[in-house]
Amino acid sequence: MTDLHTPAPAPDGAVTLAGADPRAAGDAARGAGRSRCPVARTADGSWVLLGHAEVRGAALDDAAFSSAVSAHLQLPNGLDGAEHTRWRALVDRYFTPAEVQRLRGPFEDAARAVVAEHLGRTDAVAELGRRMAVRLMTVWLGWPRELEDELLDWMEQNQAATRSGDPARTRAVAERFDAIIRSVVGPRRAAAERGEAPADPDVTDRLIADDSLGRPLTDEEIVSVLRNWTAGDLGSLARCLGVVVHRIAEDPALQERLRAGVTEAELAGVVDECLRVDDPFVANRRVAARDVTVAGTTIAAGERVLLHWTAANRDAEAFGPDADAFDPSGHAADNLVWGVGRHVCPGRPLATLELCVAVTALLEATGQIRRDEERPAERGEHPVGGWRRLPVLLEPAA
Numbered sequence: 188m189t190d191l192h193t194p195a196p197a198p199d200g201a202v203t204l205a206g207a208d209p210r211a212a213g214d215a216a217r218g219a220g221r222s223r224c225p226v227a228r229t230a231d232g233s234w235v236l237l238g239h240a241e242v243r244g245a246a247l248d249d250a251a252f253s254s255a256v257s258a259h260l261q262l263p264n265g266l267d268g269a270e271h272t273r274w275r276a277l278v279d280r281y282f283t284p285a286e287v288q289r290l291r292g293p294f295e296d297a298a299r300a301v302v303a304e305h306l307g308r309t310d311a312v313a314e315l316g317r318r319m320a321v322r323l324m325t326v327w328l329g330w331p332r333e334l335e336d337e338l339l340d341w342m343e344q345n346q347a348a349t350r351s352g353d354p355a356r357t358r359a360v361a362e363r364f365d366a367i368i369r370s371v372v373g374p375r376r377a378a379a380e381r382g383e384a385p386a387d388p389d390v391t392d393r394l395i396a397d398d399s400l401g402r403p404l405t406d407e408e409i410v411s412v413l414r415n416w417t418a419g420d421l422g423s424l425a426r427c428l429g430v431v432v433h434r435i436a437e438d439p440a441l442q443e444r445l446r447a448g449v450t451e452a453e454l455a456g457v458v459d460e461c462l463r464v465d466d467p468f469v470a471n472r473r474v475a476a477r478d479v480t481v482a483g484t485t486i487a488a489g490e491r492v493l494l495h496w497t498a499a500n501r502d503a504e505a506f507g508p509d510a511d512a513f514d515p516s517g518h519a520a521d522n523l524v525w526g527v528g529r530h531v532c533p534g535r536p537l538a539t540l541e542l543c544v545a546v547t548a549l550l551e552a553t554g555q556i557r558r559d560e561e562r563p564a565e566r567g568e569h570p571v572g573g574w575r576r577l578p579v580l581l582e583p584a585a
């Protein structure tokens with residue numbers, strides 16, 4: 188993606204995020220107590236907000252912190268103000284409680300099947316997690332099963348491109364994803380234009396037929412909306428599942444409690460707290476729409492700003508001195524895993540259902556979930572957090 192704003196030169200004492208584990212780097216850069224540093228400059232000259240109050244404040248102040256950070260069409264992520272409100276209303280209609288709950292049965296079947304394919308030795312992110320993310324997403328969108336392997340291959344390439352930091356490679360991978368989306372949308376669009384309405388329209392069909400803006404969406408708009416529902420989500424969901432599985436594997440008391448049975452709301456609370464402690468969805472970009480002062484530091488109009496959710500979610504000012512202390516109900520109100528403000532994640536109910544259904548399927552099919560100590564785990568690197576590889580043993584239920 189090409190940024191609209193040229194970064195300032197790298198300042199002295201800048202924090203380095205690239206190549207580092209975002210959780211450790213975020214903690215180190217933010218600090219705590221008297222050495223707490225909630226606003227810092229990164230090596231590429233942009234600002235990064237690391238404190239809970241600062242990240243939350245910037246996300247809520249969308250007049251000062253614009254989301255128009257990319258020259259590419261990003262619906263609704265890259266929009267501000269009234270234009271964002273219009274598109275957000277369109278998007279939200281696909282994530283109502285009724286829409287999401289309709290998916291429970293199909294998701295449960297799909298999750299059980301994926302878990303059955305991965306019993307024994309597996310990688311909770313690179314194998315199980317990715318397959319789970321792709322399977323549930325294709326079920327939701329009504330995409331053909333044959334696309335699964337292509338999407339998995341794309342995830343691999345996307346991860347390599349992100350790690351390389353090479354814009355040309357990232358662009359090529361983004362174009363490949365758009366081509367995958369177009370391969371699904373094109374034939375359906377053509378059928379719709381021939382007046383062949385599907386008997387049982389899925390989410391993709393409905394988006395193609397969506398006229399809630401008073402006109403049909405263009406191909407470019409449909410691709411942009413679907414890209415924001417899928418490209419980011421696939422990787423995030425696999426990483427989120429990895430973080431939750433890691434916690435379950437390393438915390439026998441929690442595993443036992445979950446196996447004994449908890450309500451869906453309790454399970455969702457546990458999932459959220461696992462993600463707060465180790466938030467794999469690291470950061471989102473903004474650009475200062477005017478000069479704005481944060482914690483005594485002035486950010487000039489046009490400068491780029493990163494909202495570091497992972498660091499904010501471990502700030503002692505919000506969560507106490509032990510960021511790892513596990514307290515689902517006590518920490519829920521301040522948890523920023525899903526963002527806050529006008530851009531707060533619309534996919535949260537869907538992602539929560541996916542994660543809860545996946546964890547439930549894992550617990551049902553196993554007697555025990557353990558880390559596979561014979562194979563090393565690997566942490567993610569900025570801009571992606573959590574675990575990159577997490578070998579585990581899914582011991583089948585007796």
Ligand code: HEM
Binds near residue numbers: 533
């Ligand atoms: C898997 C775990 C997920 C996490 C941790 C996550 C997290 C977030 C966060 C923190 C934001 C705020 C971005 C900002 O303020 O700039 C966001 C926005 C967004 N998320 Fe998610 N998300 C997840 C899954 C999903 C899913 C499943 C979907 C849709 C299928 C989705 C669609 C979106 C969209 C479209 C936005 C932009 C909303 C807007 O700009 O109004 N996300 N997400």
